[in-house]
Structure formats: C-alpha cells, structure tokens
Amino acid sequence: MLPVLTLPAGATLRRRALLAVLALLLAMASCLLTVPTPTAHADDKDDKIQRKQEVDRQLDEIRGDLYDVNQDLGDTYLALAQTELEIPGAQQDLEDAQREADDARRANEDMGRRLTDAQSELDRLEGEVQTGQDEVDRSDEDMKRLSLAAYKGDGIPSAASVYLGSADPQDAVDRSMNYTLTLETQGTALQGLRTDQALTTNSADRIGAVRQEVADLKAQAEETLQAKIDAEGRAQQAKDDLDALYQQQTQQKADLEAKKTQYQGQETDLSTESDGLDQEIDELTRQEQEAAARGKPETTVPDNGGAPGVSARGFMRPVGGTMNSTFGWRFHPVYHKRMQHKGDDFPVACGTPVRAAQDGKVIATTSNGRAGNKLIISHGVLDGKVITTSYHHLSSFKVSVGQTVHRGDIVAASGTTGASTGCHLHFEVHENGTAVDPKLYV
Numbered sequence: 001m002l003p004v005l006t007l008p009a010g011a012t013l014r015r016r017a018l019l020a021v022l023a024l025l026l027a028m029a030s031c032l033l034t035v036p037t038p039t040a041h042a043d044d045k046d047d048k049i050q051r052k053q054e055v056d057r058q059l060d061e062i063r064g065d066l067y068d069v070n071q072d073l074g075d076t077y078l079a080l081a082q083t084e085l086e087i088p089g090a091q092q093d094l095e096d097a098q099r100e101a102d103d104a105r106r107a108n109e110d111m112g113r114r115l116t117d118a119q120s121e122l123d124r125l126e127g128e129v130q131t132g133q134d135e136v137d138r139s140d141e142d143m144k145r146l147s148l149a150a151y152k153g154d155g156i157p158s159a160a161s162v163y164l165g166s167a168d169p170q171d172a173v174d175r176s177m178n179y180t181l182t183l184e185t186q187g188t189a190l191q192g193l194r195t196d197q198a199l200t201t202n203s204a205d206r207i208g209a210v211r212q213e214v215a216d217l218k219a220q221a222e223e224t225l226q227a228k229i230d231a232e233g234r235a236q237q238a239k240d241d242l243d244a245l246y247q248q249q250t251q252q253k254a255d256l257e258a259k260k261t262q263y264q265g266q267e268t269d270l271s272t273e274s275d276g277l278d279q280e281i282d283e284l285t286r287q288e289q290e291a292a293a294r295g296k297p298e299t300t301v302p303d304n305g306g307a308p309g310v311s312a313r314g315f316m317r318p319v320g321g322t323m324n325s326t327f328g329w330r331f332h333p334v335y336h337k338r339m340q341h342k343g344d345d346f347p348v349a350c351g352t353p354v355r356a357a358q359d360g361k362v363i364a365t366t367s368n369g370r371a372g373n374k375l376i377i378s379h380g381v382l383d384g385k386v387i388t389t390s391y392h393h394l395s396s397f398k399v400s401v402g403q404t405v406h407r408g409d410i411v412a413a414s415g416t417t418g419a420s421t422g423c424h425l426h427f428e429v430h431e432n433g434t435a436v437d438p439k440l441y442v
Contacts, residue, residue: 055085060324060347062333069334070369073259074421077334080252083245090242097235104231108224115217122210129207260334286433313382315357315441316407318391319346319414319425327437342435343392343428346414350395350423354412356405357389357427357442365397371426372418373397375411385431387441392426393417 062081069077309316325345332339360379367373373394379387395415405411414425429438 051089055082055089058085069421070263070419071416071421073256073263073334074419076252076256076259078421080249080256081333083249083252087242087245087249090238090245094235094238094242097231097238101228101231101235104224104228108221108228111217111221111224115214115221118210118214118217122207122214125210126207256334310407311442313441314407315389315429316355317346317442318354318357318389318427319348319352321346321348323347324424327435327439340435343390343426344438346425346427348414348423348425350413350415352414352423352425353410354391354394354414354425356407356409356411357429358387358407360389360405362399362401362403362405362411363388365399365401368418370419372420373412373415374418375399377405377411386433388430388433390428390430392428393420393424 059078059082062078323344324347325341327341327344329338329340331337354375356377358377358379360377362375363378364374364376366376371390371392373392373396375391375394375397377389379389381387391412393415394412394417396413397411398413399405399409399411414423416423420426427438427442428435429441430436
C-alpha cells in the first residue's frame with residue numbers, strides 16, 4: 001500500500017482564524033472612528049469676561065442707588081451685592097463642570113470596555129494562529145519524511161516498477177490507478193501545505209497590526225482617564241468656589257446688619273445736620289426774594305441757550321460724562337425705606353474739575369457728614385423763582401463765599417467726602433430752596 005499524506009485537520013480552523021482577524025481589524029477601525037473623545041475643557045475666557053462686565057454694570061447701578069450712605073456701610077453693602085451677583089455664575093460653572101465630568105467618566109468607561117474586548121479578542125486570535133502554526137509544522141515534518149523515504153527508495157515507486165511488477169494486466173491497471181491517485185493526493189497536500197503556510201504568515205502579520213491598534217486604544221484610554229481626572233478636579237473646584245461664595249454671603253449679611261445698627265444713630269445725626277444747613281440756605285434764598293420784592297432790580301439768569309453744551313434755559317452740566325443715578329423717589333437698598341434722591345450723580349474720578357452751571361454768586365461753602373464738602377451758587381431770579389445749584393462730595397473748593405462766577409468757571413474738584421461710596425459729583429438744582437429735577441435746567 002502506497003503511503004498517502006492527507007490534509008491537516010486544522011486547515012479549516014486556520015482559515016476561520018484569518019477571517020476572524022480580518023473582521024477584528026474592520027471592527028477596530030470602526031471603533032477608532034467612533035470612540036467618544038473626552039469633552040474638551042472649553043476656553044470660556046470670553047464668557048467670563050462678559051459675565052464680569054455685566055456684574056460690574058449692575059454694581060454701578062446699585063452704587064448709584066447708595067446715596068447718603070457712608071463709605072464703610074456702602075462698601076459692605078456693595079461687597080454683599082457683588083457676591084450675590086456672582087453666585088448665579090458660579091452655580092452655572094458648577095453645573096457645566098459636573099456635566100463635563102459625567103461625560104468624561106462615561107467616555108473613560110466606554111474606552112475601558114473597548115480596550116478589554118479588543119485585548120481579549122487579540123489573545124484568542126493569537127492562540128488560534130499558534131495552533132494553526134503547530135499543525136503546519138507537523139504537516140511540514142510529514143512532507144519531509146515522505147521525501148526522505150522516496151529518496152531512499154522506500155517511498156513512492158517509479159512508474160516503471162508499477163507495471164513491471166504486475167502479475168497480470170488487471171493488477172497493472174489497479175497499481176497504475178493507485179499510483180496516479182497517490183501522486184494527486186500528495187500534490188494536493190503539498191499545495192495545501194503551502195497555502196496554509198501563507199495564510200499563517202499573513203495572519204501573523206495582521207495580528208501585528210491588531211497589536212498596534214490595541215496599543216493605540218491604550219494610549220486613548222490614558223487620555224480619557226486623564227480627561228476624567230481633570231474634569232472631576234474642575235467640578236470639585238467649582239463646587240468649592242460656590243460653597244465659598246455662600247459662606248461669604250452669610251458673613252457679609254451679618255456684617256451689613258451689624259454696621260446698619262452701628263451707623264443708625266449717626267444717620268439720624270447726619271439728617272439733622274443736613275436739615276439745619278438746608279434751612280440756612282432757605283434763609284439766604286428768602287432774603288434774595290425779599291430784596292427783589294422791595295424793588296431791588298431783579299437779577300435775571302442769562303439766557304444763552306443754543307451755545308454748545310448749554311441748555312435752552314442757559315445752564316450747562318457741571319462735569320462731562322453720563323449719569324448713573326438721577327433725581328427722584330426710590331426704595332433705598334440699605335435703609336429699606338422710600339427716600340428721595342434730590343439730584344443727579346455723575347461718576348467721575350476724584351479731582352475732576354467741577355464748573356459753574358450758570359453765572360451767579362457763591363453763597364455757601366459748607367461741610368457735613370452727609371453731603372461732605374458742599375458748594376452752593378445762587379443764580380438770581382428766573383420766572384419769579386430764586387434758582388440755586390449745589391455741588392456735593394467735593395474734594396476741594398476753588399472759590400469762596402461772595403465770589404461772582406461765570407458759567408463754565410472751575411469752582412471745585414470732585415471727590416468722595418461725606419456719605420459717599422466712591423468718587424462722583426452729586427448735583428442739585430433748587431427753586432426757592434426746593435430741590436427739582438436738574439433736567440429742567442441742564
């Protein structure tokens with residue numbers, strides 16, 4: 001009986017392994033395309049700048065309402081107001097940071113699962129390819145033994161011996177068919193061996209690519225882990241910041257209440273002092289009215305309306321810029337009662353030149369705890385009413401009582417004396433001693 005070499009039983013298994021490798025490569029490529037990247041920490045610098053600008057704007061509005069409040073009490077209230085304005089932004093920062101941390105944790109967990117699955121599949125394929133290589137090695141040994149036997153004359157006989165050794169024609173035919181089948185089988189086995197060797201080599205090369213993909217996934221896993229750690233750190237910092245604001249708010253509220261109690265008596269004294277000075281000014285106004293009634297030529301406010309910066313009634317603003325608090329009744333944020341703001345506030349720097357709103361005579365340069373350094377100018381009689389303007393919280397006077405001034409002359413420098421929460425000019429207009437809206441004149 002001639003020796004016959006059969007196909008290795010593992011050939012089908014090795015082909016399946018190659019197909020599995022190819023499928024894994026496709027799956028890994030898909031994974032790399034769809035791996036959720038960790039949420040990037042957005043550059044929210046512009047948002048924070050805009051938010052700060054908005055807080056500053058609202059603080060300016062609040063500051064404008066803090067008339068007749070001393071610096072200490074006003075600063076305490078403004079500090080509390082600023083904290084309360086910052087709390088909503090801090091709450092939003094915390095919510096954003098928590099969402100980012102949750103996204104980063106999910107991305108990290110998903111990456112971990114993908115890496116574990118890929119590593120398990122790689123281990124399985126490496127085992128299958130190793131098994132296939134072992135089968136190829138055994139088949140290779142069989143081929144070597146057959147070749148050696150043939151070389152020694154113990155293997156496949158020559159074609160001549162098949163016929164010469166036959167006892168009869170039928171035996172020769174049988175021996176010939178067996179010889180032919182044996183050669184075909186050995187040729188097929190040899191071709192299969194070569195194919196299996198090529199498949200195993202190709203599979204080994206592709207497994208190297210898969211190993212690289214696993215290495216890439218590991219690198220991405222490290223990135224997602226670091227992104228998770230960073231996001232959780234930002235979330236914790238945002239929570240700490242918000243907690244600190246709440247604690248600060250509680251302390252500032254307590255400080256404000258304590259200082260309101262401390263300055264309550266002082267506020268009563270300031271009101272009494274201010275009322276006394278106003279009475280003196282009313283007396284000066286009354287004297288001017290009586291002088292006009294006795295036949296003294298009535299002084300007339302110059303009407304130079306139409307000139308640049310001059311109103312139709314001949315008055316000009318004492319300083320440039322815009323106003324942040326105007327004349328009228330309002331609810332005072334600190335004293336929690338309805339109070340009248342008797343003039344307009346101009347938020348200008350301390351030391352800014354203050355100019356006379358109209359021609360007139362300086363009738364008072366006073367100082368008290370509420371208005372601080374205060375200058376009053378009488379502009380004579382207009383429409384039967386004595387018109388005066390007053391300038392509060394000045395840092396210095398540039399004129400003296402009795403001095404005649406002209407519209408636009410520098411009469412003082414702005415400041416923050418008296419009950420003031422910052423550098424500004426408080427400007428009032430009075431008709432017969434009663435404060436009116438300055439917009440009627442300037």
